[in-house]
Amino acid sequence: DTGVSQDPRHKITKRGQNVTFRCDPISEHNRLYWYRQTLGQGPEFLTYFQNEAQLEKSRLLSDRFSAERPKGSFSTLEIQRTEQGDSAMYLCASSFPAVPAYEQYFGPGTRLTVT
């Protein structure tokens, strides 16, 4: 399968713990996006990388959230001191560089539950 992969698929954590998610984009896709999707809502943009450079961050990305893409390939999203409001599906998407934003390919998501 050469699609976008995310790990883990599910994560249950206690409030206050730190969690880290990984996204592996489609190879040769140099753009990588993170979104958050809560129940009954559409995905909300969090941040976007072109290669290893983080080019845009949403206001939704509080100081407790940090994303990296150290070698321009896979990316990690870390949430520190998790809160119950962080419970959501975290989606990763990737695309080729010279295409409009709509041509994003989404991974299956990581479902986070904070208890």
Place this chain on the structure above:
Amino acid sequence: QKEVEQDPGPLSVPEGAIVSLNCTYSNSAFQYFMWYRQYSRKGPELLMYTYSSGNKEDGRFTAQVDKSSKYISLFIRDSQPSDSATYLCAMSRNNDMRFGAGTRLTVKP
């Protein structure tokens, strides 16, 4: 007011029916208009996109954009049980993409 408004449904139709899904938006700067399909516990997958106003047809699916009314639609003809999913409208300008809340569709055999 949200930038993109979409009726969450749920919408239930019999197999073979024509389905109409709609979204309205407020930002006239949007250039690309998309429809994504999302099955339960999966990521969204792109169904169709349209640039600016007009119609686009792909098999049983037709997307319409009316920029003057800030209104987009997706029509599904001869709906099948396999079309049961959540349909998300989305619109973008450059790399800025906004999604609707999604409409949950069930097509009953």
